[in-house]
Amino acid sequence: MGKTSKAKQSKILRQGSKKAETLSKKISPNTKNLPDHHFKLVKVKRGLDGLGLFAGEDIKKGEIIIEYIGTILNKEEAEKVTTSMYLFEVNRNKTIDGSVRWNIARYANHACDPEGNAESDIKKGRVFIKAIKNIKEGDEILYDYGEEFVKEYIAPKGCRCRAVKHDYGAKGHVSK
Ligand SMILES: [Zn+2]
Numbered sequence: 792m793g794k795t796s797k798a799k800q801s802k803i804l805r806q807g808s809k810k811a812e813t814l815s816k817k818i819s820p821n822t823k824n825l826p827d828h829h830f831k832l833v834k835v836k837r838g839l840d841g842l843g844l845f846a847g848e849d850i851k852k853g854e855i856i857i858e859y860i861g862t863i864l865n866k867e868e869a870e871k872v873t874t875s876m877y878l879f880e881v882n883r884n885k886t887i888d889g890s891v892r893w894n895i896a897r898y899a900n901h902a903c904d905p906e907g908n909a910e911s912d913i914k915k916g917r918v919f920i921k922a923i924k925n926i927k928e929g930d931e932i933l934y935d936y937g938e939e940f941v942k943e944y945i946a947p948k949g950c951r952c953r954a955v956k957h958d959y960g961a962k963g964h965v966s967k
Contacts (some may be wrong), residue, residue, distance in 0.1 A: 826895070828858040830919075833932065835898045840951050843931045844899040850926040852877060859896040859918035861889035876944060877958060879911070879918055896920050901945055902933035902952035909934040 817917055825832065831854065832847030850856060854874055869878060869886035877889035877897050889897045899909065908924040909932050920934060933952065936945070941959060950957040 802954075828860050829895070830855040830857060833895065835895065838931045838935065839900045839902070841900075842898050843967055844895070846926045846928050846930050846932060848928050849905050850922045852922050854922050855912075855919045856922060856932060857896045857920050859887060859889055859894065859911065859920060861886060861887040861891050864888055881916055881918060885916060891915045899932045899934060901936040901941065901950070903941075903950060903954040903956070903958045904935055906952045906954045907934045908932065
């Protein structure tokens with residue numbers, strides 16, 4: 792995790808949580824019993840690739856499921872992190888290192904188009920996982936991680952999603 796101290800991390804967590812809570816109540820007032828970066832009930836259990844994130848209730852297309860949270864890094868700090876698979880580049884000078892335990896969104900696995908039922912949505916410097924299809928309780932929540940990640944981490948071991956053709960970026964679509 793580089794040089795970010797525990798104290799700094801918890802400060803970031805508190806700030807992030809407060810904002811997420813406000814937004815959460817605005818968007819979905821019935822979620823007050825959920826952890827504050829959760830907008831919908833989710834479960835973590837064995838999924839497509841290791842642990843996965845599952846819908847704990849029916850989720851409608853367009854609804855926000857969960858916020859992707861973590862330690863906020865600037866460009867310089869992000870460049871020093873070479874061990875995390877959970878870096879999410881929000882913009883040129885803001886990267887979220889989502890490898891922290893309290894970022895439940897990190898459990899959502901990748902799926903190639905059109906097998907995903909969610910997408911990552913950047914809003915005002917924050918990252919939300921949003922449903923792009925109606926999702927039934929018990930379904931695994933899957934979204935396209937993007938070309939760069941797929942090329943680096945998924946293509947070498949082979950994608951496990953149910954797509955007939957996997958999108959391995961530069962190499963183009965490759966069949967199973
Ligand atoms: Zn795939």
